[in-house]
Amino acid sequence: MMTLAQRVQPHPQVVDTVLDGEETVLLHLESKTYYSLNVTGTRIWQGLKADRSLQEISHQLQAGFAVQGAHADRSVLTLVQELLQHQLVHQVDAD
């Protein structure tokens, strides 16, 4: 079960580009599959690329989108779970 205490990083075989700051297109170079993230997903993905913890990313969402903590936590965990499923990210050991 994924928790906010865990850390994940983008998979090295994934390249991405952000469009107008609101959408991110990801390409997994091995599977040749494209993915698209909306504005919330873009914020989370940028946080992962900056090597922030899932908790820090959730806090940033709360501040940036004026949402409650539980909602932000859920958004982060749901997306990260999906990213793991598609091997777009991988777990790293916590500090």
Added chain:
Amino acid sequence: MRHVPIRPAPGAATRLQPEVALLLCCARTGLDAVTAERFHVLLQHDLDWSHVLSAALQHGVMPLLYRHLQTLGPEVIPAAVLTQLRAHFYANVGSTLVLTGELLRLLQLLETHGIPARPFKGPTLAVSVYGHLALRQFNDLDILVHKADLPRLTALLITHGYQLPLTRAKAAALWKHHYHYAFVWEESRVLVEMHWAFTRRYWPVPLDPAFLWACPAPVSLTGTIVRTFSPEALLLILCVHGAKERWTLLKWVCDVAELLRRHPTLAWEAVMEHARASGGVRILLLGLSVAQHLLGAVLPQEMVHRIQADPVVQALTVQVRAQLCASLHGLPGTMDRHTFYLRTRERVQDRLRYFLFGYLRECSLLLLSSAHLLTPTAQDQPLLPLPPRWAFVSSLLRPVRLVVVHGWRLVTALLKHLPGW
């Protein structure tokens, strides 16, 4: 240096169809107030959107067109057109990501094996000059390497899934006369051009390797830092490439214009020094002049004066502009390739080299292809009609006409700057 913006000659823009004028407005990352106003006015016309899209794709400026239409005029253009344009834009995003991923993989491979490499054009140009991977169309990768590293590099790439579809004899000929090998990655058909120069030997612009490899500029590609050329070196490379291709695509003009916008304080003395040393001053001035007249690029006063002082550059600018606008209108161009290549060189030795090893070599290849040489066209018909059994005379007249007409024109261009001419 003081920078001087110059507006197009009066009346020049009014000869353009609104579709072409729209493309010229959009072929830049940012619109100033005047261009934005013109853009809005053009959108009020009943535009042939099919032609706009087709020309934008052909000339490599579709991403910029999409960006500006989406930002400034989505409610004005037909929904179906915007949908189609969006589809092309996202397809281009996908394509650029594939190429970027492969470029990063290649550069890592070359670095691991101690082979110095400098990527240029493609993803690095899109990010360093346009500010975003998605704003430029490109369909291959270009990397400069040292010629001495090519055998080792070739073996390495073939081991890692690349093909070099050449016979040994052809590879040897390219090594001697050409300037790159084109490798294809089997898995996804990515084309990678490994350059050791930028032009063929018979039209040389030998940029100083020390200048090219010094002062690399860092560029971030999806978070990975790679090193490309300095803006000064890149400007020369882009002008050389544009001239080599006779400026037949708008995106190549856009490349120069965007570089000038992003780097308004270039080391112009160094640029001129290296252009002069490689016989590429006129090539450089032509690239600057075309970017200025077509896309409003702002040049330092000294460059403007140099352009104004060279009537050949001004004449070639008019020619390139006419050729590009004809192409944007969907019409054939009339620029003679050989005359263009001769006129772009200011040094006699470069003209002579091209005349002997470019033009005459091609003529000799044509001579060997007798079908082409002896098949008369309408221009080869004699002044007086001939009886049918004398029709073969037209075939004999053709090679004579070709040599007289084209040879004289080229000799004139070649000798133009000899003393006493």
